Amino acid sequence: MRLPHARVSELLLLQRQARPGIGELGLRGDVLRSGGLQESDVTIVTRPATEMAAAVVRGDADAIAMWEPESQNAVVALGADAVIFQDNKVYRELYSIYSTTDVMQDPRRRVELVEFVRALLVSVEAVRKDPQRYFPLFSKVTGHPVPQIARSWEHHAWPVNHPADLLDKLVDEDVWIAARQQRAPRSRAELAGYIDTSILAEAHKPRP
Numbered sequence: 001m002r003l004p005h006a007r008v009s010e011l012l013l014l015q016r017q018a019r020p021g022i023g024e025l026g027l028r029g030d031v032l033r034s035g036g037l038q039e040s041d042v043t044i045v046t047r048p049a050t051e052m053a054a055a056v057v058r059g060d061a062d063a064i065a066m067w068e069p070e071s072q073n074a075v076v077a078l079g080a081d082a083v084i085f086q087d088n089k090v091y092r093e094l095y096s097i098y099s100t101t102d103v104m105q106d107p108r109r110r111v112e113l114v115e116f117v118r119a120l121l122v123s124v125e126a127v128r129k130d131p132q133r134y135f136p137l138f139s140k141v142t143g144h145p146v147p148q149i150a151r152s153w154e155h156h157a158w159p160v161n162h163p164a165d166l167l168d169k170l171v172d173e174d175v176w177i178a179a180r181q182q183r184a185p186r187s188r189a190e191l192a193g194y195i196d197t198s199i200l201a202e203a204h205k206p207r208p
Contacts, residue, residue, distance in 0.1 A: 030091040031065065053077055067093065068152035069144055076151060086155075094163065097199075104196065117203035124158045162197050170194070 032039060047055045052064050053074035064074050075082045097117065103109045127134050131153060135146045142149070163169070170191045178185040 031085060034085075034087065034090045068155050069148045072152035072155065073148070094166070094169075099196075099199075104199075110199075114199055114202045117199055118207075121160055121203060124160050128158060160200070162195065162200065166195060167192055 032042065045055075045061050047060070049066065049070060052061075052066055052070050054077070055061050056064050056074045057077045064071055075084065097120075099113060103113055132150070135149050138144070138149050139146045167188065171185075171188050174191060175185045
């Protein structure tokens, strides 16, 4: 969340005009709670995703809860007036690879999945070493201009690992998600069953 104020309080909080997703709602809620607030303490206003930075600059809203590059667009436009509230211990976006037990238990398909992850490790390392080389490709795929990608690149990381606190985060977040889905939260043991570390471990090993 990027705010043109020094505190998370008495805000007009900007979100996308479309119905926000779980990640966006989680970001908004976690950051507000870190400032001792609830969503009822702020006023939510909406704009299309590509117009959110401009709305903050105009003063239509005080804050933007949005992924890159629109957040960085707001920072650039606000200049010295921008204040960034970024704390990965409060909120961070983790992107995962999902598969099924059918794939995991099929010898041929499991090998294919390991090979995919192995190729991903190679590709990520290449991007880490020379990200600018791949900006034109990212621009072509995402539709964002290369300068915009370059400005927001610092906010991304490519660890390709299993965070030590992953299960803790899943437990905490499922309580929040379950309330919105009107169901009981899943148990820690059940959530642990969704995490598999064996594929990545195999991908790190040399080929037989």
